Amino acid sequence: MNSLLSFEKKAYHIVVMDLETVDYGKIMDEIVNASSKGFRKFTIHVISKTPSPLYLEKLRSLIQNNIAYTITIRHHSYSEEEIKGLLRELKNIPHKVLGK
Amino acid sequence: MGSYEIVLTTDRTMMSNHHGKEFLGFLATGPALNMPEGLWLKLSAPKPKVDSEGKPVEAPYGMRKVEAKLLEAGFKVAIIDPDYLHKHLDSMKTLMFGHHDYFAYGPPSCEWWMITGKEPINRVSFRKLMENPTVRKAKEKGVKIIAGGPGAWQWLWELEYWRKWGVDSVIEGEVERVLVDIVEKALNNEPLPDYIYVGPQDTPSIEEIPVIKGASVNGLIEIMRGCPRGCRFCPVTLRPLRFIPLEKIREEILVNLKAGIKGVLLHSEDVFLYYAKGVEPNPEAVMKLHKLARELVGEEGAIGWSHLTPSTVKYAEEKYGLVSKLMNEIILTDKQRFIGVQVGVETGSPRLAKLIMPGKASPYPPEKWPEIVVDAFRIMHENNIIPAATIILGVPGEKPEDVVKTAELLDELKHYRSLIVPMFFVPMGAMKNLDWFRRKNVKGEHIEVLLKTLYHSTFWAEEIMDKYYLREAKMVPIRIMLKIFIKYVKYRVEKLKPQIEELLRH
Numbered sequence: 001m002n003s004l005l006s007f008e009k010k011a012y013h014i015v016v017m018d019l020e021t022v023d024y025g026k027i028m029d030e031i032v033n034a035s036s037k038g039f040r041k042f043t044i045h046v047i048s049k050t051p052s053p054l055y056l057e058k059l060r061s062l063i064q065n066n067i068a069y070t071i072t073i074r075h076h077s078y079s080e081e082e083i084k085g086l087l088r089e090l091k092n093i094p095h096k097v098l099g100k
Numbered sequence: 101m102g103s104y105e106i107v108l109t110t111d112r113t114m115m116s117n118h119h120g121k122e123f124l125g126f127l128a129t130g131p132a133l134n135m136p137e138g139l140w141l142k143l144s145a146p147k148p149k150v151d152s153e154g155k156p157v158e159a160p161y162g163m164r165k166v167e168a169k170l171l172e173a174g175f176k177v178a179i180i181d182p183d184y185l186h187k188h189l190d191s192m193k194t195l196m197f198g199h200h201d202y203f204a205y206g207p208p209s210c211e212w213w214m215i216t217g218k219e220p221i222n223r224v225s226f227r228k229l230m231e232n233p234t235v236r237k238a239k240e241k242g243v244k245i246i247a248g249g250p251g252a253w254q255w256l257w258e259l260e261y262w263r264k265w266g267v268d269s270v271i272e273g274e275v276e277r278v279l280v281d282i283v284e285k286a287l288n289n290e291p292l293p294d295y296i297y298v299g300p301q302d303t304p305s306i307e308e309i310p311v312i313k314g315a316s317v318n319g320l321i322e323i324m325r326g327c328p329r330g331c332r333f334c335p336v337t338l339r340p341l342r343f344i345p346l347e348k349i350r351e352e353i354l355v356n357l358k359a360g361i362k363g364v365l366l367h368s369e370d371v372f373l374y375y376a377k378g379v380e381p382n383p384e385a386v387m388k389l390h391k392l393a394r395e396l397v398g399e400e401g402a403i404g405w406s407h408l409t410p411s412t413v414k415y416a417e418e419k420y421g422l423v424s425k426l427m428n429e430i431i432l433t434d435k436q437r438f439i440g441v442q443v444g445v446e447t448g449s450p451r452l453a454k455l456i457m458p459g460k461a462s463p464y465p466p467e468k469w470p471e472i473v474v475d476a477f478r479i480m481h482e483n484n485i486i487p488a489a490t491i492i493l494g495v496p497g498e499k500p501e502d503v504v505k506t507a508e509l510l511d512e513l514k515h516y517r518s519l520i521v522p523m524f525f526v527p528m529g530a531m532k533n534l535d536w537f538r539r540k541n542v543k544g545e546h547i548e549v550l551l552k553t554l555y556h557s558t559f560w561a562e563e564i565m566d567k568y569y570l571r572e573a574k575m576v577p578i579r580i581m582l583k584i585f586i587k588y589v590k591y592r593v594e595k596l597k598p599q600i601e602e603l604l605r606h
Contacts, residue, residue, distance in 0.1 A: 003290045005281045007302065040301045043293070053255075053262045053294050060256050063297060064527070067338050070273075070302045072293035 011041035017099035019048035024062050041070040103191040106177040111229040113222040116145035117158045129209040131218035154184020161316040163198045168310035173280045185234040194286045198249035205254045207523035230265045239266045244286040273298025276308050311351045315359030321352040327369035331457040333531045343375050353396045363402035364393050371405045372412040379462045383420045390430045399433045405441040410476030417479045427483045438568045443487040448509025449502035470509045477516040487518045494525040494537025503545035510552040519557045
């Protein structure tokens with residue numbers, strides 16, 4: 001993905017499908033799992049009907065609980081085309097998709 | 101006129117040299133009390149000197165670092181005073197904001213807000229800046245807006261403002277390593293992450309931290325980053341400890357002197373820990389640092405400190421005689437009669453000290469914390485060091501007996517020249533996931549501590565102003581206004597005393 005920041009290219013990516021239905025604890029669990037494999041940078045891609053930046057309210061605790069890792073958070077619109085494009089671009093980058 | 105594609109700015113409460121007195125800047129963390137807002141701002145944050153383009157002679161240090169990093173990377177960038185942003189609307193592609201306390205959620209702003217029920221000036225001033233026509237026009241024409249600095253985390257609690265003002269990205273943490281990448285993306289109009297938290301592994305090395313290119317407010321320069329003490333409420337301690345070499349310090353002091361700044365303010369979480377081994381001070385390094393500072397600023401210039409820790413003061417003096425040696429041999433001159441410094445006392449309770457700041461008393465045990473504080477205050481009093489000390493109320497886990505211990509400590513400190521400022525707990529550092537201290541949690545013991553600090557600080561503030569502070573002829577009006585303000589506060593408290601006593605009885 002050309003639009004990623006350099007350090008995001010070395011990050012573990014978590015795609016959160018439909019943030020409204022995903023418990024933030026699951027994202028935290030995934031971060032902990034990936035960190036046990038040596039990752040220290042994470043990019044969270046949020047697909048949410050709630051517009052940017054209002055969706056961040058659901059991730060506030062996650063951000064506030066983190067002191068150890070570099071985390072970037074990106075918002076993507078709720079369209080099939082954009083989701084497919086995102087997943088295609090993450091094909092060769094370590095990632096996990098959460099949610100339906 | 102320079103054509104700046106990147107403009108760095110902040111609101112008036114930050115873009116000021118506070119009459120050359122850092123401490124006056126704290127007034128901007130409170131609401132305007134008993135005087136018009138404009139007058140309060142003039143008192144706390146007068147407009148700085150700027151050139152024809154609106155570039156201030158002195159600018160906040162953190163913004164100077166960002167500017168330096170971007171200049172070194174070849175960008176056309178400048179720090180611009182908020183009143184001159186309109187001059188750069190045509191060239192501007194990215195507008196970057198820095199702030200310590202965007203929305204007055206930090207200490208002590210949130211405390212004044214809670215006590216008075218009025219919005220602090222820093223919050224009002226920043227909101228006015230974001231709603232000013234130039235910033236709105238910039239957004240309309242597609243300028244990317246990025247916010248950072250120590251107060252970046254506060255945006256997470258102001259998502260509506262974030263949306264309304266069209267902020268594209270908020271960055272929290274030390275940015276030197278990631279900045280250029282982010283700005284390149286912004287200039288190329290590529291989508292940015294909404295939020296970036298720079299973790300400890302991405303903090304810059306000494307080599308990656310640039311030397312400032314323009315003068316910093318009141319000659320402030322950092323001598324180290326990070327802190328080894330590990331206090332749980334403090335974000336600084338989460339970052340690796342790095343010491344800035346003397347050569348870089350020299351360069352930055354020279355940048356400031358060249359711009360006409362008369363002194364240097366050494367910034368560190370604990371100035372006496374410069375090149376320390378853990379918490380064991382390195383007297384030789386500390387002396388060298390101060391000799392360099394005095395050599396550069398001369399007898400006419402002032403040396404200032406940002407922070408000290410009581411345990412280091414006690415240890416450095418008792419083991420090495422370092423405090424008196426520094427003061428007598430280097431700092432005190434015919435022109436400089438004292439040095440002010442911020443000191444974290446935080447609590448008088450050894451139990452709480454052990455819980456929230458087990459390393460702060462080190463090399464002494466936390467059980468001796470109150471004794472350490474008293475000894476340190478005595479040493480500072482004897483050596484013309486005036487501490488502006490902080491106390492934290494409402495830390496999660498605090499019990500009424502802890503607050504009583506703090507009140508007892510205040511009684512022991514009353515003979516020592518100092519200002520003591522109580523602060524309500526704000527979730528930061530390793531405690532940032534915990535709850536805020538709210539108005540409904542204020543108990544009788546807290547009110548007693550608040551009153552004791554008020555009596556202590558108003559008593560000593562008058563003495564300090566009479567003998568040490570704001571003595572220059574040009575500062576007379578400020579001194580008079582502050583004295584009137586102190587008298588007014590005392591009068592109001594006396595008037596409220598029967599009600600407060602009634603409240604304490606229940």
